[in-house]
Amino acid sequence: MDYLVSSLTFIAIYGVSYGMVIFLISIGLVITMGLMRVINLAHGAFAAIGGYLCTALVSSYKLNFYLAVVVATLSVAVLSLIVERGIYRQIYRKSELDQVLLTIGLAFITVASLNFLFGPNVVPSQLPATLSGTVELLGRDVQMYRLFVVAVGLAVVVALWAIFNWTMFGAGLRAAVDNPSMAQAAGIDVSRLFTLAFALGSGLAALGGAVGYGMLPLEPLYPFKYLIIIMIVVALSGFGNMRSAAAISIAVGVVDTAGRYFFPTYGAFIIYVFVILYLLAQIEGSPLRRKS
Amino acid sequence: MSKRFRTHLVAGALAVAGALASLSGVAAQTVKVGVIGQFTGPYALAGKQLRESIDAYVAQYGTKSGSQTIEFVYKDIGGSNPALAKSLAEQLIVKDGVSILTGFFLSPEAAAVAPVINETKTPSVLSVAASPPLLKMSPWFVRAGQNLWQPAIIQADFAADNGKKRAYIAVADYAPGHDVQEAFTKRFKERGGEIVAADRIPLNTVDFAAFAERIANAKPDIVATFLPNGAPAIGFFNALAARGVTKTAMIIGIAETDDPDLPSYNDNIIGVYTSIFYAGGLTNPENVALKKVMAEKFGANHAIGVNNVSPYDGIRLIYRMVEVQKGKFDPDAAMTAVKGFSWNSPSGPKQIDPDTREMIHNIYVRQVQKVDGKLTNVLVKTYEKVGVPKL
Numbered sequence: 001m002d003y004l005v006s007s008l009t010f011i012a013i014y015g016v017s018y019g020m021v022i023f024l025i026s027i028g029l030v031i032t033m034g035l036m037r038v039i040n041l042a043h044g045a046f047a048a049i050g051g052y053l054c055t056a057l058v059s060s061y062k063l064n065f066y067l068a069v070v071v072a073t074l075s076v077a078v079l080s081l082i083v084e085r086g087i088y089r090q091i092y093r094k095s096e097l098d099q100v101l102l103t104i105g106l107a108f109i110t111v112a113s114l115n116f117l118f119g120p121n122v123v124p125s126q127l128p129a130t131l132s133g134t135v136e137l138l139g140r141d142v143q144m145y146r147l148f149v150v151a152v153g154l155a156v157v158v159a160l161w162a163i164f165n166w167t168m169f170g171a172g173l174r175a176a177v178d179n180p181s182m183a184q185a186a187g188i189d190v191s192r193l194f195t196l197a198f199a200l201g202s203g204l205a206a207l208g209g210a211v212g213y214g215m216l217p218l219e220p221l222y223p224f225k226y227l228i229i230i231m232i233v234v235a236l237s238g239f240g241n242m243r244s245a246a247a248i249s250i251a252v253g254v255v256d257t258a259g260r261y262f263f264p265t266y267g268a269f270i271i272y273v274f275v276i277l278y279l280l281a282q283i284e285g286s287p288l289r290r291k292s
Numbered sequence: 293m294s295k296r297f298r299t300h301l302v303a304g305a306l307a308v309a310g311a312l313a314s315l316s317g318v319a320a321q322t323v324k325v326g327v328i329g330q331f332t333g334p335y336a337l338a339g340k341q342l343r344e345s346i347d348a349y350v351a352q353y354g355t356k357s358g359s360q361t362i363e364f365v366y367k368d369i370g371g372s373n374p375a376l377a378k379s380l381a382e383q384l385i386v387k388d389g390v391s392i393l394t395g396f397f398l399s400p401e402a403a404a405v406a407p408v409i410n411e412t413k414t415p416s417v418l419s420v421a422a423s424p425p426l427l428k429m430s431p432w433f434v435r436a437g438q439n440l441w442q443p444a445i446i447q448a449d450f451a452a453d454n455g456k457k458r459a460y461i462a463v464a465d466y467a468p469g470h471d472v473q474e475a476f477t478k479r480f481k482e483r484g485g486e487i488v489a490a491d492r493i494p495l496n497t498v499d500f501a502a503f504a505e506r507i508a509n510a511k512p513d514i515v516a517t518f519l520p521n522g523a524p525a526i527g528f529f530n531a532l533a534a535r536g537v538t539k540t541a542m543i544i545g546i547a548e549t550d551d552p553d554l555p556s557y558n559d560n561i562i563g564v565y566t567s568i569f570y571a572g573g574l575t576n577p578e579n580v581a582l583k584k585v586m587a588e589k590f591g592a593n594h595a596i597g598v599n600n601v602s603p604y605d606g607i608r609l610i611y612r613m614v615e616v617q618k619g620k621f622d623p624d625a626a627m628t629a630v631k632g633f634s635w636n637s638p639s640g641p642k643q644i645d646p647d648t649r650e651m652i653h654n655i656y657v658r659q660v661q662k663v664d665g666k667l668t669n670v671l672v673k674t675y676e677k678v679g680v681p682k683l
Contacts, residue, residue: 006509014501118585120337122523122556134536134558145533214530215499217523226498247542260502265465267502268494 003287008142011258017146019253020153021215024208025226026233027160027245028201034177034239035197036092041103044223044230045110050076050206051218052118058126065128069210077203084198100242107223123218132213145214152211156204157246165243173197177239232275250284314447321360323614326384328395328405333371337552338397342419345604347599348585349611358615365390369664374404385412390453391621392417392613397599399423399467408432412621415613415630419603424471427649432623434630434649436609437602439680440468443546444474444475446567446675448653449563451514452483455672459485460512462503462528463560464519465492472518472546480516488512495526500531508535512553514542521553522574535562542552548598551595557660561667564660570601570639571656571671579638596638605637605651609644641677650680 029043052070057068063066091099132269135142164170174181176190184190209218216226232252237245252271261269312324327346331339346364355362365388367380384390385408393409393416396402402421406429409416415432421442451459459480463469469492477487488510493503507515515537519525525548532538544565551558551572572583572595582604586594612633613626620683632646640654655678658669 003509007505009563010502010505014505016503020501044564121553122526124526124556125558127558132534132558136536141536145534215501217527217530229498252399257499260497260499261505264491264493264503264506268496 006140011254011261013142013146013150014231015135015139015254015257016150016250017153017251017253018215020149021212022229022233022253023153023246023249024156024212024231025205026218026249027210027242028203028205029046029234030201030237030239030241030245032194032198032201033172033234033243035173035180036237038088038099039096040088040091041100042106042110042223042225043201044225044227045107046076047205047209047212047226048081048110048114048218048220048222049209050211051209051216052114052123053112053221054210055123055126055213055218056077056118059124060071065126065131069207071264072210073203073207076206077199080202081199084195088198094213100112107227110223111220112257114222118220120220124189125217126215127214149211149214152207156207157242169193169196184223232267232271235277237273294669309660314468315385320621322363323392323617324363324365324387324388324390324397325505325610326381326390326393327364327366328369328380328393328401329366330370330397331366331368333369335371335397338420339368340574341552341597341599342395342397342603344586344590344594345588345600346607347452348600349584351585351589352581355610357611358617360614360617362614367395369401371393372398372400374398376489377401378404378408379410385409385414389483389625390414392610392626394419394610394639396421396602402426402433403429406433409433411609413627415623418608419606420599423467429477431649432627434609434627434644435651436606437598438653438655439548439653440471441475441651441680442515442655442678443567443569444610445479445681446557446657446678447472447516447546448476448479448483448485448643449675450544450565450567451480451516452485454514454542456514457485458488458512458514460488460510460515460541461490462515462517462519463490463492464524465494469493469518471530475615476516487609488617489570492604493519493524493528493654495520495524498527498530501535502536503528503538504531505683507532508537508540512541512572514544517543517545517548519548521544521547521550522556525553526556529561529564530558533558544657547598549658549669550599551669552597554595554622554660554669557667559662559667561660562662565671565672566660566669567655567657568598569651569653569655570596571658571669572596573669573671574640574656575635576638577642578636582638601637601639605639608637609633640674644675645679648680652677652679654678 015028025047030038054068054072057063058065069167094263122226131145133144135144172188172193176193180190237248256271260267305670329339329342345369370374393414396418397420402418404592409432418433418435420437422438424439460474462478463473473490491503519528546566547568549566588597592646609630616625616629630644634643643652645652655675656671658671659672660667661670
């Protein structure tokens, strides 16, 4: 009994915090893919740049960790504005193959640049002492960092929900996801909306890379290493659906953690079983499908 | 002087010059050594270390061994690619005319090359590849590094020597991990210990918290690990520390905290042990000299890793193979020269077992400690002249 309770609390806390990081780095792609139907395979690169920038600020410039997270997030958002205007704009109307080739090329460039600038090794974690400590929760020691990640994730979910539902920007975004030409016809500047949404998504990815690197260590191959899990979330949550992206991310985090915990050797496959079952349920027209 | 005499003189001089030239032609014979290395791709760090070691050895001892000159021919394998290793070996032997091969970072590369060198009788020095059955695949292989059973057995011995009874094995789910699990399990049981559980961790694992949780729940007093260097090892040790396992149990790995990797760790790695054939802090004259030449060539901050040291020993073996050559390269003489050969390496006294061609050498248990504000592998215990046991 004790074993069961401690197992369940472990899976709840660690699975949810892992899911929150996955949510942060993939929500941007869920939004932009919903809006622009562009398969941005370089999305993970923004998360990697955010993480690298944050650690560099902490280790080289002795910046406060929380401040470094904010600076990294904003810098990547600004960088992505430039990249969107300069590069992505060209491919919106091109074929999927062109989009995939260009974005995967960008990811390769990022990997090579990170390798060149920071070396091939993993970047040491720069968590502040307060986050490395543990607190007693549900009868067990939990690392403060995990709770911090959950808090950041929840704050982002609430903020996004508010933006989507209560602001003109959110209303325009929802309209443009559903029907871009109609939204354009109704006087919404869809192109400007794209740019803002792209910057928002990239900034959130950078935030995920920066706060998540206690779980997803930073290395040059980061943009590819976590692409699969990002793609799983995007595929399962449907175009631009923020709420289901949050639910799916947490489900993925919990299923993955539980799988590894109960079946260590084969646990890595459990997540794919989950994906297959979930997609099968959708094909058969289960209620899950109507959500998106 | 008659015209005739002068002609004779010139002819004689020419003959002498010709004889000298042909003599020096014998003396200046060159032995080519093919180096199959990971110079690009995911294991590029190991390829860089291989090249550094060759450069350092040449800087120290020159390119001549005995009467012959050694020339290195480099080929890049760029990732895990046994088929390419085989075709590179064929190219090197047939086209470039190399007499000796070295390199071989991953064991499958060496396994793929075995049939080629069996046919061409090419002595091949395994600079890093550590898979136990490799040497049975070709009589032309000789190991410059360790057989993976050696550090695994010392992990078990060190744990038992420190009175540990309940071991948890956590290895990466790939062939080297399985080798370590097998050797550790056998030896630790022989020494009266109990294996509480053994986890094979998938190589694509990102969040290691679940494994740390399993280990913590099993309450072992020693955790034996073997994971690839870099992201997996760092993620795993961070998770163990976060769960408090580093405080409650002895953690002993193999190469995870190698000197070049140490700066990537946090202070929570302090206390972790590793068992391997080199320790940067060794004070023997060979290690002091190697450190000096490495610092001169690659900067004062260069940290010598185990993947520097065993390739360096491999070059020592190659120079030994060439030293005994007279005229045309004789592969049998080369192999005879290294079987039973012993010398002092930066990693301590070395001997090639004449029967198995495995290395008989010291295995060092090191502990990560903070010395002068820097994470350092501190030598804790030396197990001398460890050979390869029969499992």
